[in-house]
Amino acid sequence: MSAVNDTADRILNAASELIATYGYVGTTTRAIAERAGVNEVTLFRRFESKAGVLRALAARMAQRQAGYAVAAAPDSESVRDTLLALARMEIAGAIEMGGLAMRLAFDAASVPEVAELMGEGPPGNLEGLAEYMAERQEAGELRGDIAPEVLAEAFFGLTSSYVMYRTVMGVGDLPADVTADRGIEQLFDVFWSGAVAEGRE
Amino acid sequence: MSAVNDTADRILNAASELIATYGYVGTTTRAIAERAGVNEVTLFRRFESKAGVLRALAARMAQRQAGYAVAAAPDSESVRDTLLALARMEIAGAIEMGGLAMRLAFDAASVPEVAELMGEGPPGNLEGLAEYMAERQEAGELRGDIAPEVLAEAFFGLTSSYVMYRTVMGVGDLPADVTADRGIEQLFDVFWSGAVAEGRE
DNA sequence: GTGAAGTGCAAGTAAACACTTGCATTCTTG
DNA sequence: CAAGAATGCAAGTGTTTACTTGCACTTCAC
Numbered sequence: 001m002s003a004v005n006d007t008a009d010r011i012l013n014a015a016s017e018l019i020a021t022y023g024y025v026g027t028t029t030r031a032i033a034e035r036a037g038v039n040e041v042t043l044f045r046r047f048e049s050k051a052g053v054l055r056a057l058a059a060r061m062a063q064r065q066a067g068y069a070v071a072a073a074p075d076s077e078s079v080r081d082t083l084l085a086l087a088r089m090e091i092a093g094a095i096e097m098g099g100l101a102m103r104l105a106f107d108a109a110s111v112p113e114v115a116e117l118m119g120e121g122p123p124g125n126l127e128g129l130a131e132y133m134a135e136r137q138e139a140g141e142l143r144g145d146i147a148p149e150v151l152a153e154a155f156f157g158l159t160s161s162y163v164m165y166r167t168v169m170g171v172g173d174l175p176a177d178v179t180a181d182r183g184i185e186q187l188f189d190v191f192w193s194g195a196v197a198e199g200r201e
Numbered sequence: 202m203s204a205v206n207d208t209a210d211r212i213l214n215a216a217s218e219l220i221a222t223y224g225y226v227g228t229t230t231r232a233i234a235e236r237a238g239v240n241e242v243t244l245f246r247r248f249e250s251k252a253g254v255l256r257a258l259a260a261r262m263a264q265r266q267a268g269y270a271v272a273a274a275p276d277s278e279s280v281r282d283t284l285l286a287l288a289r290m291e292i293a294g295a296i297e298m299g300g301l302a303m304r305l306a307f308d309a310a311s312v313p314e315v316a317e318l319m320g321e322g323p324p325g326n327l328e329g330l331a332e333y334m335a336e337r338q339e340a341g342e343l344r345g346d347i348a349p350e351v352l353a354e355a356f357f358g359l360t361s362s363y364v365m366y367r368t369v370m371g372v373g374d375l376p377a378d379v380t381a382d383r384g385i386e387q388l389f390d391v392f393w394s395g396a397v398a399e400g401r402e
Numbered sequence: 403g404t405g406a407a408g409t410g411c412a413a414g415t416a417a418a419c420a421c422t423t424g425c426a427t428t429c430t431t432g
Numbered sequence: 433c434a435a436g437a438a439t440g441c442a443a444g445t446g447t448t449t450a451c452t453t454g455c456a457c458t459t460c461a462c
Contacts, residue, residue, distance in 0.1 A: 025227045
């Protein structure tokens with residue numbers, strides 16, 4: 001990595017960690033620069049403003065998240081495997097970003113600069129998953145007596161609160177390996193047993 | 202209500218709404234005073250400092266929450282009814298406070314003044330519920346192949362994300378009547394069907 | 403080896419912040 | 433009605449914030 005990008009990256013990394021912990025308004029440019037081991041002036045020369053840092057951060061996030069989406073594509077044979085994989089992906093992504101996306105989703109409701117960047121965000125995800133749930137209901141794989149939006153909300157509610165508890169609120173331990181963690185599977189299993197069509201599991 | 206308490210109450214109400222939306226650091230004493238229709242100086246004369254307002258707010262919150270706890274006491278005949286009632290109570294309480302408690306639980310991780318006041322908070326709740334879950338597992342009413350902590354986390358994950366989506370992130374509509382809302386019962390039912398011991402429902 | 407780009411450092415800006423002081427005015431209460 | 437408490441208003445404090453300017457230094461491509 002060239003020295004020039006290294007500086008920018010260190011700034012973005014520092015901003016990512018601080019914003020994830022203290023939120024956008026609670027994070028100062030001075031603190032970002034300090035943690036990045038860089039002069040505060042450099043931050044402004046590279047990113048123009050605090051909002052500029054946020055924009056660059058969001059861009060980098062979107063880029064990485066795109067990588068996840070691709071990895072998600074191969075939807076597994078069974079609905080259960082697909083959803084469990086999605087849950088693990090959601091959790092892994094959110095944890096790898098240190099709760100940044102989660103914190104930003106939170107801040108979007110109150111900080112205009114953040115709201116601009118988040119776009120559809122959670123509502124979009126929710127809608128998309130609800131469509132999938134509806135399909136699987138029609139196929140008789142998920143129980144039909146619950147609205148698909150509710151199933152989607154239950155799913156995301158579990159994954160997002162799992163991450164929120166651990167990264168933002170400091171409750172519980174982070175899993176060593178998300179792709180194999182037993183606790184995640186148990187949590188998912190509560191959802192799954194409640195969502196699967198009777199006589200199907 | 203006497204005029205003197207009225208002033209203090211208006212300040213606390215304003216602070217409650219603003220902090221719920223913008224967080225503790227994002228809320229200014231000027232904004233609180235303005236929304237309360239009161240001079241900023243009055244706020245300081247009554248509450249000494251911004252942290253003082255927060256303390257008073259927490260005290261009032263604890264007092265109201267105590268009311269809920271009493272109402273909760275009569276644990277219903279069936280586990281299902283008990284947990285559904287608890288879910289409705291949690292949601293009603295959080296909504297009535299306009300997401301304040303939720304936002305504060307969030308801020309506690311990063312704002313020392315908030316952390317001091319929140320005490321055990323979510324971890325305490327989680328532990329308490331996990332104990333109840335363990336009891337019901339031993340009684341054969343809840344499935345035994347899932348750790349009680351996971352069951353408790355699933356429960357609170359659903360109720361808290363339900364409120365979080367609606368109050369903080371602006372996703373979905375608030376229920377007109379929490380005690381009767383069908384959506385809440387559906388959401389709870391996903392949890393319940395996944396948590397109940399086989400052949401028990 | 404020269405020039406341009408990137409960075410550090412010192413100093414400074416204007417605005418916003420929590421919080422204070424002094425005084426005039428209103429409200430409450432005995 | 434008188435006294436004291438509660439409030440409003442105007443003007444301030446010192447600190448922190450995002451952001452700027454000017455200058456010296458290094459690095460590296462050509």
